Amino acid sequence: MAVKKMGLKQKYAHLTRGLDWETTYEKMDDVFPYDKFEGIKITDWSKWEDPFRLTMDSYWKFQAEKERKLYAVIDAFAQNNGQTNISDARYVNVLKLFLTGISPEEYQAHRGFAFTGRHLRGVGPRVACQQQSLDELRHFQTQCHTISHFNKFFNGLSEFRTMHDRVFYLSVPKSFFDDARTSGPFEFMVAIGFAFEYVLTNLLFVPFMSGAAYNGDMSTVTFGFSAQSDESRHMTLGIEVIKFLLEQHPDNLPIVQEWVDKWFWRGFRLLGLVSMMMDYMLPKKVMSWKEAWEIYFVEAGGTLFKDLERYGLKMPKYHEQATEACEHISHQLWGLLYQLSHVAGLHAWMPSDEDMDWLSEKYPNTFDKYYRPRFELWKQQEAEGKRFYFNGLLQLCHTCQLPMTFTEPDDPTTTCFRESEYEGQHFHFCSDGCKDIFDREPEKYISSWLPIQQIFQGNCGGPTVPDVLKWYMFGPNDGAEYVGSEDHKLWESWKNTTTKEAAE
Amino acid sequence: MTYTLTIEPLGEEIEVEEGQTILDAALRAGIYLPHACGHGLCGTCKVDVLDGEVDHGDASPFALMDFERDEGKTLACECRLQSDVTIEADIDEDEDARRIKVKDFDCEVAEITNLTHDVKGITFKINGDTIDFQAGQYVNVTLPGVDGTRAFSIANPPSENDKIELQVRLVKGGKGTTYIHENLKLGDKIKISGPYGRFITRKSRGGAKLFLAGGTGVSSPRSMILELLGEGYSEPITLIHGVRTRNDLYGFDEFTALASKHPNFTYIPALSDADGDGDWSGSKGFVHDAAKEHFGGIFAGQTAYLCGPPPMIDACITALMRGRLFERDIFTEKFLTQNDAAQTKSPLFKRI
Numbered sequence: 001m002a003v004k005k006m007g008l009k010q011k012y013a014h015l016t017r018g019l020d021w022e023t024t025y026e027k028m029d030d031v032f033p034y035d036k037f038e039g040i041k042i043t044d045w046s047k048w049e050d051p052f053r054l055t056m057d058s059y060w061k062f063q064a065e066k067e068r069k070l071y072a073v074i075d076a077f078a079q080n081n082g083q084t085n086i087s088d089a090r091y092v093n094v095l096k097l098f099l100t101g102i103s104p105e106e107y108q109a110h111r112g113f114a115f116t117g118r119h120l121r122g123v124g125p126r127v128a129c130q131q132q133s134l135d136e137l138r139h140f141q142t143q144c145h146t147i148s149h150f151n152k153f154f155n156g157l158s159e160f161r162t163m164h165d166r167v168f169y170l171s172v173p174k175s176f177f178d179d180a181r182t183s184g185p186f187e188f189m190v191a192i193g194f195a196f197e198y199v200l201t202n203l204l205f206v207p208f209m210s211g212a213a214y215n216g217d218m219s220t221v222t223f224g225f226s227a228q229s230d231e232s233r234h235m236t237l238g239i240e241v242i243k244f245l246l247e248q249h250p251d252n253l254p255i256v257q258e259w260v261d262k263w264f265w266r267g268f269r270l271l272g273l274v275s276m277m278m279d280y281m282l283p284k285k286v287m288s289w290k291e292a293w294e295i296y297f298v299e300a301g302g303t304l305f306k307d308l309e310r311y312g313l314k315m316p317k318y319h320e321q322a323t324e325a326c327e328h329i330s331h332q333l334w335g336l337l338y339q340l341s342h343v344a345g346l347h348a349w350m351p352s353d354e355d356m357d358w359l360s361e362k363y364p365n366t367f368d369k370y371y372r373p374r375f376e377l378w379k380q381q382e383a384e385g386k387r388f389y390f391n392g393l394l395q396l397c398h399t400c401q402l403p404m405t406f407t408e409p410d411d412p413t414t415t416c417f418r419e420s421e422y423e424g425q426h427f428h429f430c431s432d433g434c435k436d437i438f439d440r441e442p443e444k445y446i447s448s449w450l451p452i453q454q455i456f457q458g459n460c461g462g463p464t465v466p467d468v469l470k471w472y473m474f475g476p477n478d479g480a481e482y483v484g485s486e487d488h489k490l491w492e493s494w495k496n497t498t499t500k501e502a503a504e
Numbered sequence: 505m506t507y508t509l510t511i512e513p514l515g516e517e518i519e520v521e522e523g524q525t526i527l528d529a530a531l532r533a534g535i536y537l538p539h540a541c542g543h544g545l546c547g548t549c550k551v552d553v554l555d556g557e558v559d560h561g562d563a564s565p566f567a568l569m570d571f572e573r574d575e576g577k578t579l580a581c582e583c584r585l586q587s588d589v590t591i592e593a594d595i596d597e598d599e600d601a602r603r604i605k606v607k608d609f610d611c612e613v614a615e616i617t618n619l620t621h622d623v624k625g626i627t628f629k630i631n632g633d634t635i636d637f638q639a640g641q642y643v644n645v646t647l648p649g650v651d652g653t654r655a656f657s658i659a660n661p662p663s664e665n666d667k668i669e670l671q672v673r674l675v676k677g678g679k680g681t682t683y684i685h686e687n688l689k690l691g692d693k694i695k696i697s698g699p700y701g702r703f704i705t706r707k708s709r710g711g712a713k714l715f716l717a718g719g720t721g722v723s724s725p726r727s728m729i730l731e732l733l734g735e736g737y738s739e740p741i742t743l744i745h746g747v748r749t750r751n752d753l754y755g756f757d758e759f760t761a762l763a764s765k766h767p768n769f770t771y772i773p774a775l776s777d778a779d780g781d782g783d784w785s786g787s788k789g790f791v792h793d794a795a796k797e798h799f800g801g802i803f804a805g806q807t808a809y810l811c812g813p814p815p816m817i818d819a820c821i822t823a824l825m826r827g828r829l830f831e832r833d834i835f836t837e838k839f840l841t842q843n844d845a846a847q848t849k850s851p852l853f854k855r856i
Binding site for chain 1: 540541545546547548564565566567569570571594595596597821822825826828830850851852853
């Protein structure tokens with residue numbers, strides 16, 4: 001009788017399971033010291049079902065081919081001077097934000113997953129984390145390589161690594177990942193694997209990649225595709241983590257709920273940067289932030305949480321506040337960046353009349369009423385040669401590290417302030433969500449590195465604004481108003497050449 | 505023009521329309537293939553083509569690599585057939601499922617019983633043949649003057665293989681059930697094909713079995729329970745059968761008799777609207793309420809079989825999961841329609 005052919009699942013089990021062992025001369029708890037202190041109870045690691053069955057051998061084959069394809073596109077883009085075919089040089093500011101604010105977090109994710117993979121004692125999640133760790137490193141590299149082409153022509157890209165570690169608004173993404181990486185391995189998995197990679201990732205990647213496609217940046221689109229083929233594995237890992245934790249022990253539910261609440265709100269605040277990118281920075285718009293939130297969080301997230309409710313897991317706390325705030329955050333943040341662009345590493349500008357009309361259409365409840373008048377005033381001041389910049393240091397939210405710029409839920413004319421006292425000191429927050437996060441773990445957050453406080457303490461290059469900007473490693477032409485900037489002039493010169501050539 | 509697609513390791517054969525993707529065809533046939541993005545970008549639905557010719561459609565070159573195309577992989581969500589094809593998918597082989605070829609049977613109506621005011625029991629005698637099936641499976645019935653076929657679960661155990669018993673509730677405006685209730689008479693010749701479906705008893709698991717049935721959803725559990733008890737299954741078996749009022753309840757005498765004969769079998773009928781039945785001393789409330797009450801809200805260790813209308817199944821799944829019984833131990837009878845496929849669903853669960 002012929003031997004029965006093995007199914008794919010069995011084959012995979014033979015290739016990946018039973019390769020580890022129970023230690024004998026060291027205690028298992030000493031070898032894996034971190035997977036118990038968070039209070040998560042795992043009764044049977046073998047119940048972990050690999051969301052994506054991939055052996056290391058085929059992993060390398062896949063990634064090698066993805067790299068070959070991506071680098072062929074990047075080369076072609078460079079040879080054809082792809083940078084001259086983007087919609088407008090304002091678009092490059094999207095890449096500046098991405099390279100300084102997102103790519104370094106890919107690297108943080110790489111390190112976080114390497115650590116977590118090492119410290120989970122089940123072999124299934126260990127392999128999955130290690131593969132994701134390598135993916136994240138690859139994403140970081142391919143993003144640097146893709147965007148490095150733009151660095152040959154435009155300002156604000158060359159010192160991205162230092163900028164990420166020092167600049168005030170970049171501490172928003174940095175502190176997010178610092179927080180996740182200093183959590184235990186299970187919280188890291190819920191924070192990055194589930195809340196970020198699953199619930200919120202579409203709000204980051206889809207807008208960026210569609211934005212690149214709409215604005216003629218084919219090299220960025222390609223690294224997006226290349227990354228998306230990894231993302232599916234990451235998303236399934238995030239889903240498996242949450243199922244696994246909730247099924248293993250009933251005591252895990254309240255812990256996981258607190259993490260989901262926390263990381264949803266932190267993620268929402270972080271994605272505020274994406275909101276202004278979508279609504280203001282893309283010369284050719286894809287969709288509004290509000291529309292993206294409706295599709296990817298309210299609908300897709302709603303369906304997911306409806307299923308998760310079977311486990312007793314509820315929608316993240318303050319999700320209604322987040323949805324309500326989507327009418328406002330992009331306008332409030334862009335207004336802030338406009339006033340602060342002279343101390344930023346990228347440019348800002350006021351939307352054209354046409355763009356303002358688009359915003360009115362996309363935000364019928366709020367834009368004309370609250371934001372258009374402010375923006376028209378600033379435009380008028382520009383026309384009078386009095387471009388407005390805010391000169392002063394901002395108060396930051398102690399949790400998300402964004403400036404205290406957001407308004408009260410249900411009252412867009414009052415800035416939202418929250419405060420907690422801990423060991424005789426006062427701490428300030430932009431929202432109930434951020435205050436709750438601090439109050440739950442004050443000992444952790446009192447050690448946060450807050451960029452404005454650090455300037456006052458003399459840790460940022462010196463007491464004056466030029467001292468600090470030098471320490472940020474900003475070039476003299478990296479920031480301030482786009483109109484009249486070096487980037488703008490370069491773009492105009494390219495366009496004039498093309499027009500002239502066409503005329504001849 | 506259609507092609508036949510064989511899906512290994514299940515050995516299931518399905519028809520695929522020209523231009524239809526194999527993912528779509530599989531899902532419509534009730535076979536779950538892993539998938540996520542649905543348009544060739546993520547690679548979650550990758551399968552091996554063992555035999556035949558396929559068109560990869562718009563599979564992204566990053567989701568389906570060149571070397572994989574050479575090795576005979578394809579993405580189910582983009583793949584169209586160019587010939588009859590055999591694929592192997594990353595799905596669990598079902599050790600309890602037997603591969604029984606679907607056959608057409610010439611049947612004759614041998615008995616019609618009024619089980620309740622709106623449910624009829626129909627017994628079909630099979631002419632010159634016997635039916636091989638697994639308890640829990642269903643048949644398709646072709647009715648005169650009614651387009652297409654109608655699916656009904658088999659209520660008799662597989663040992664009674666010379667007949668097919670169905671329990672049919674009159675659905676308002678339903679052409680098939682109206683025909684059965686108003687026109688079908690003894691001696692009518694009816695074409696029936698089967699068996700179909702993967703809702704079967706998981707005998708390989710052993711352990712306690714919990715059947716949750718709503719209305720005529722009790723027909724499959726009846727077949728399964730009669731078979732188990734007939735084979736001398738000694739682990740606990742519980743049937744909770746929910747209906748609205750005492751007038752809607754049928755099978756009471758039969759199941760009560762079985763329960764007194766077999767100490768491992770517990771029968772719990774539940775009425776969701778018992779107000780008019782003052783002497784009702786049994787369970788009150790919906791099926792999931794009765795289940796929670798009986799088991800004290802803890803279901804771990806059971807294997808659950810759910811059969812009934814979607815809201816009942818939905819409520820039961822939640823109750824079971826809150827009682828720590830999860831997807832791998834829950835089986836439901838579900839017919840996927842075009843509407844179901846179009847519903848947005850999170851990828852959290854595969855089968856339930």
